Amino acid sequence: MASAPARAMAVVMLTFVLLGLGMAADDKAPIKWQRAHATFYGGADASGTMGGACGYENLYTAGYGTRTAALSSVLFNNGASCGQCYKIACDRKLADPAFCKPGVTVTITATNLCPPNDALPNDNGGWCNLPRQHFDMAQPAWEKIGVYKGGIIPVMYQRVPCVKKGGVRFRIVGRDYFHLVIVMNVAAAGSIKSMDVMTSDSNDWSPMSRNWGANWQSLVLLTGKELSFRLTDTDGQTVVFNKVVPSGWMFGQTFSSKLQFK
Template structure:
């Protein structure tokens, strides 16, 4: 589904589209069921995707019943941004500077009858409700660390990530793509800590996330979340 915005956050329209859960997507989450996002997910147009810095953000979308006979009474859904709706797709609705959402089919069905095709909606950023701690998947090699951050609570979208080994100081990581962050630092054989900053400016440090014998390709869950 695609949400098309007119003027302001009330001028939105949604059209039925594809299921997004099987593909890795532009955020790099891989299988959305395995990372916990499932079908409560959406792709964002370029205007909202923010070069991947909106990955993990949560939005509440409400169907405007007074303006469409296809809306369900009280139709509302909270979804996580997990993908991009690229320019040139969906009939141009995802082209800059338009703001659109491409929802999973199950998410659309919670808002309106799918035969409606296009429906008016409202949306807003909301806090993400997550089970368990924030998760870090470590890939790369001894001199190139690539870390995927998932299951982020509160505002959900990571704006800055730092990594620290028990024998090293904090090192800023650079966004590689989507929710993947990179650093050229050798932290093998060290217990790892991470410092995460969200797009609302709040930061938390997560210590002893990975033990000394961590390996590339493994995912580690912190003891707490935002």
């Protein structure tokens, strides 16, 4: 039987081997950087980024500010990526040094779709065409990593946990029997995989479906009722927001919870 020092040395050597393979000792692979390109839009104050394909509307009041981006179709995933966060840096190996700010990263939240433009080639104007991975970033965020005159730069990116202030927010929009609930300010995974609603006159959860972007549709009548929501994010974490919307709510109102994903 090996001595205690020998066994300890074996453990140390195994740890170094695993790290050398790019893995942690608990067998979890590290987060990898991927390559893409990035442009910018929305003006110096990002006012042109309001609205968008996720439905967050006013990004200032929704808590997203100017650190946002529109994703190309392959990244947007039909709205399933709304709310996800990405750390982005200029790719020093591929970028023109004149237009790259090396050693700097910026973290953005996905709030919009950068639609394809099939009338232009993928490498000359059709930046968001399939199958390109592309970020059309709010100008203030882009200028953290690139020089304005460059227009477009190659970047490295990785998806990261979202850090948000306060709890998850719910805005109810629509009319009559057509109700949409916009889910905003989601931390951790940032994006929602499934959503259920329970009304004050029921003891059962009713599934909701993604209508578009971060807008979830209910097939049950919600008008005038106190509402609870059950959300599962794309990492599998489930949080129940009990009675977060009071009875007598009105369309266009936003309700902030005290709970957040971790």
